[in-house]
Structure formats: C-alpha cells, structure tokens
Amino acid sequence: MSSAVFCADIGGSFIKFGVSRASGEVEECGKVPTPVASWDAFVAAMQNFITLYGADLPSSTPLAISTAGLVSPQTGELLATNIPAFTGRSLAKDLSTALNRPVTAANDADCFALAEAHAGNAQHQPIVVAIILGTGVGGGLVINGQLVRGHGGVTGEWGHGAITRTELNIEGKTYLVPRLKCACGQTGCLDKLGAARGMERLHQHFHQRAASSLEIVTGWQAGDSTCGLTVRAWLQLVAEPLALLVNILGPSKIIAGGGLASATELIAALDLALRERVLHRYAAPLLIPGKFLTEGGLVGASVMGRIEG
Numbered sequence: 159m160s161s162a163v164f165c166a167d168i169g170g171s172f173i174k175f176g177v178s179r180a181s182g183e184v185e186e187c188g189k190v191p192t193p194v195a196s197w198d199a200f201v202a203a204m205q206n207f208i209t210l211y212g213a214d215l216p217s218s219t220p221l222a223i224s225t226a227g228l229v230s231p232q233t234g235e236l237l238a239t240n241i242p243a244f245t246g247r248s249l250a251k252d253l254s255t256a257l258n259r260p261v262t263a264a265n266d267a268d269c270f271a272l273a274e275a276h277a278g279n280a281q282h283q284p285i286v287v288a289i290i291l292g293t294g295v296g297g298g299l300v301i302n303g304q305l306v307r308g309h310g311g312v313t314g315e316w317g318h319g320a321i322t323r324t325e326l327n328i329e330g331k332t333y334l335v336p337r338l339k340c341a342c343g344q345t346g347c348l349d350k351l352g353a354a355r356g357m358e359r360l361h362q363h364f365h366q367r368a369a370s371s372l373e374i375v376t377g378w379q380a381g382d383s384t385c386g387l388t389v390r391a392w393l394q395l396v397a398e399p400l401a402l403l404v405n406i407l408g409p410s411k412i413i414a415g416g417g418l419a420s421a422t423e424l425i426a427a428l429d430l431a432l433r434e435r436v437l438h439r440y441a442a443p444l445l446i447p448g449k450f451l452t453e454g455g456l457v458g459a460s461v462m463g464r465i466e467g
C-alpha cells in the first residue's frame with residue numbers, strides 16, 4: 159500500500175499527469191501532447207513530470223497508467239494501440255526499467271471501472287460493470303474491488319461480437335439493422351452501432367441525413383419524430399446485448415462512461431429498456447452515469463497504483 163501514486167492518462171493526443179496523495183483523490187498537474195512517434199521522448203516526458211511534481215516523494219513512488227488499447231496480462235504487451243511508439247512494447251515493464259520505479263498499466267475503460275467502484279457511483283458494490291458509450295463501445299469489470307483483466311486483457315469488451323437481431327419492429331414498421339464491418343475483423347458488431355458514432359450511423363441509415371449524436375439526443379428530447387425513431391432503435395439494439403451481459407455477470411450496478419453518459423435522460427431510458435429485458439427484476443436503477451466522466455482514467459490509475467504498485 160503506497161502513500162502516494164503518480165498517475166497518467168495517455169491518449170492518442172495528450173498525456174494527463176496527476177499525483178494522488180489520498181485514496182480516490184488525484185491532483186491533476188499537467189498535460190502535454192503525446193510523443194506518439196518516439197518511445198524515448200515519451201519516457202523523457204514522464205520523467206519530466208515526476209521530477210517537476212514529485213520532488214518531495216520517495217523514489218519508490220509507483221506510477222500507474224491508464225491508456226487506450228488493451229494491456230495483455232500474460233505478456234504485458236500493449237495491443238490495439240493508436241500510439242506507434244508503444245507498438246510491441248510491454249508498457250509497464252519497459253517504463254519501469256526506464257524510470258526505475260514500479261509501473262502498472264491498464265486500459266482506460268478498466269481504469270474507469272476501478273475509479274467508479276472505489277471512489278465513484280458504484281462504491282461498496284460487489285460486482286461492477288462499467289460500459290463506455292463514447293466513439294465506440296467498451297467496458298470493464300471489477301469484482302470485490304479487484305479489476306478482472308481476464309485472458310488477453312479483453313474482459314468487459316461487450317461491443318464486439320455480432321448483434322444477432324437482423325430487423326427491428328418499431329410502432330408497427332419493420333426496419334433492417336445495418337451490418338457494418340468492424341475494425342476487430344467481424345461484421346455486425348455492436349461497437350459500430352451502439353455508441354455515439356453508431357447512433358449517427360443509425361440516423362443516416364433510417365433518414366439518409368447526417369446529424370451529430372448530440373443533435374439526435376436533443377431532437378429526441380424535444381419530440382422530433384425522426385430523432386425519436388433513431389433513439390428508439392438505438393435503445394433496443396444496445397439494451398439487448400447489455401441484458402445478456404447482466405444475466406451472465408449479475409452486476410449490482412452498471413456505470414456508464416464516454417460521451418453519451420452525459421446525456422442523463424438517454425441513460426435513464428437505456429436503464430428502463432435494460433431492466434425490461436433482464437431475468438432478475440431490479441427495483442432501483444441498474445445503469446447510472448459515472449461520477450468520473452472526464453477524470454476516470456487518472457482516478458482509476460491511482461486506485462490501481464495503490465492495489466498493484
């Protein structure tokens with residue numbers, strides 16, 4: 159158990175750096191562009207942060223990292239990363255050697271799940287599922303406070319695997335469900351229809367018209383019928399695989415993150431659609447927005463650094 163933890167949230171554009179001096183709290187210190195092409199420049203940036211903001215902390219203070227991409231628990235290798243400097247690297251191990259201190263790393267959705275289970279809206283819940291409804295669909299699983307990394311580090315990634323439904327029936331009319339090729343190699347994944355970009359693709363599919371997810375959700379709330387059709391279809395397509403996830407895992411809370419989690423009425427509607435479809439009848443909302451919608455990476459990393467660092 160460490161008294162302080164350095165934490166970093168590494169995205170394709172920026173690195174956010176923070177220092178956690180108490181459990182569940184992170185002081186965000188700085189932000190620099192991610193040196194995407196050079197490992198040495200990345201190491202230098204991390205060392206610079208530690209020197210600047212950790213002068214009073216012991217040299218054994220761990221660094222915990224939240225990053226896009228998947229961290230293999232078997233090899234530590236970072237997979238599906240959008241940062242070329244990390245390709246083929248064992249991020250935590252290589253950085254630990256370079257910085258001469260303990261380093262841990264996990265996927266950003268996993269860190270969000272840890273943050274919510276330890277310090278957010280799912281505290282004291284035995285089984286916590288976090289779902290990310292952002293550009294794509296992601297997720298993470300925390301059981302009894304521990305992150306479940308699973309084989310290959312892909313636990314909780316419920317957005318991949320084809321939607322089995324081929325058509326939707328909404329108010330007496332039948333609509334075909336578009337089947338799109340996914341970056342994972344499969345066709346028809348929820349990832350392509352279930353998050354913000356997916357909602358926009360559905361709107362284009364139904365109405366041959368481009369609109370942002372924000373415009374669609376706002377239109378739905380205002381009673382616009384075209385946006386209403388898109389959102390009803392979206393709710394059904396997302397609620398069904400999510401209900402399956404609930405029946406398999408039995409979570410006591412599901413926490414939503416990503417851009418669409420800010421649309422509280424949408425998340426409330428998805429919660430209702432979900433609770434109509436699960437075997438166990440939940441009396442209270444099961445799916446709720448997270449507390450750490452922007453700082454989940456840093457807070458989750460600080461939690462992980464305390465557990466594993």
Ligand SMILES: [Zn+2]
Nearest residue numbers: 318340342347
């Ligand atoms: Zn996929």
